[in-house]
Amino acid sequence: MKTSGHDQTIGLIPCAGKGTRLGLPFSKELFPNVHSDRYNPIIFYTIEAMKKAEISHIIFTINPEKADLLRFLGNGEKFGMEFTYCIHPIPRSLPESIHESYHLLKEKTVLFAMPDTFVQPYDFLLKLRQSHENSADQREVTLACFQTNHPDKFGMVELRNEKVIRIEDKPVQTELNWMWGAMIWNPAFIEDLRHFIEYNKDRTEKELILSDALDPLIKKRLVQAACFDEGLYKDLGTYNEIKEWSRMNL
Template identity: 25%
Template sequence: MLCRGGRNPGGDDDMKALVLAGGSGTRLRPITHTSAKQLVPVANKPVLFYGLEAIARAGVTDVGIVVGETAAEIEAAVGDGSAFGLSVTYIPQPAPLGLAHAVLVARDFLGDDDFVMYLGDNFVVGGITGLVEQFRADRPAAQILLTKVSDPRAFGVAELDAGGRVIALEEKPEYPKSDLALVGVYLFTAAVHEAVRNIRPSARGELEITHAIQWLIDHRHDVRSTTISGYWKDTGSVTDMLEVNRSVLESAERAVEGTVDAASEIIGRVRIDPGATVTGSRIVGPAVVGAGTVIRNSYVGPFTSIAGDVHVEDSEIEYSIVLGGSRVIGVRRVEASLIGRNVEVTPAPRNPAAHRLVLGDHSKVQIA
């Protein structure tokens, strides 16, 4: 059953967007035990929101969001889409059975319209406007986005002919035929619906979108690719989240709207939101501090995002993401860390200097 938000007039009705936000985010656990991976914030804004903004900028306003077990959280964050200039329809996916399966369950929403499929936990610097415009002009059956990676074995991999046409795709191959990985943005005409109906689940039990695109190639449909040299990340791991956070903060602008006392030092591109308080502290940008947060007698280093209502006191933190409501008190150094919501980080109690012993006869004890 589809759950449709309000329609936003004035958009392009010839093309839709399908955003996938149903995965469980196992590589980001324990954060994703209690939160959807697409809503983990980068520079204090959920990753999913960057994708929705990119879709809106490309002139696509009719958006279906495929949701799973975190549906309620996704719907609460995105609403009817009007905050992004979008009309959003929620499409339940009973289980995460693959990207091609998401296309199957979205069939009623998509109809026979062209569409862009966007993985909700992916991040593409520069957006997708040019890609969408090129697809609208040429209308191949499928257009995929590729980027060179150091280890293609973890991705879907494309093989191109001498003219740059896609001739084969493999999903996570042991022996990749190229270093070109599929980025989580795809564009399709209605031809893809026949393809997803005619493929079978892979060894891991999923309907792979790479198999559907290969079906299109095998049946002589026009499949094209665009190789991007810009920045792309799948934010599925803590390391990737921190790297995307760094990338976004690189373009941050200085805006000190909170309260900063005379004993504090704010250096470089630091955003301090209204209601935040900084006392006796040093913050070196790029960094962002959310509303209602208190930074006291502490050092906040570059590439750090601290969400709202956080308390940092007598501590040092750098190259990290701290989510809302957490407390970091008396910790001399935290770096390269992802700290969830309502977490408390404090020093461990010191071991006593004396040892209290109860020993039986003929014992031997070594004390360090």
């Protein structure tokens, strides 16, 4: 994979959400893997996927109530990696959580994935990174896309020859069946995100959506998809999803 000192690829995992849907007395990222015979919290899947993708440094955005997560993960030494934490004191939206770490992400290529998901194949972030870096097509962002039966929980993606045409966020009904679950972006996108937040933060009371920040690049046909036809993406944000996951034969 192509690397350079100026354009080093870094990992980003957002952990600033409060996990109110689960109501756990601990950070939701520390929920145990029910398929393991020892304690492996769900966030390990994403960390290990980052490591498989040859990421050595991960930025975590975190809210002040998640000291247990910080204590458990530490500085990354036990993973053979380097961890940096960026505090988001008042979590409002995913774009704003990402922007909290702007000073760490600027001029970087960023590999972004969620902390409370179970994804197959296990090397999906490596394949996403390879798709992005080895493509001959001009692109600024590549989305990891999976098929889903729960479009109301995800950003649903319309594709044309693996180019992203539009993203419909959490539709109640849709003809689309691909959702995005992770992404990698070039350094320019963090500047686009910064402008998106500065423009919208005082103009709307609605939660800012990351898909909306991608819209200008989508219109320019600079957002591509890496589709995992045989992949599996489970968002473990509710008890129903956890119960469904626990019954799977993995």
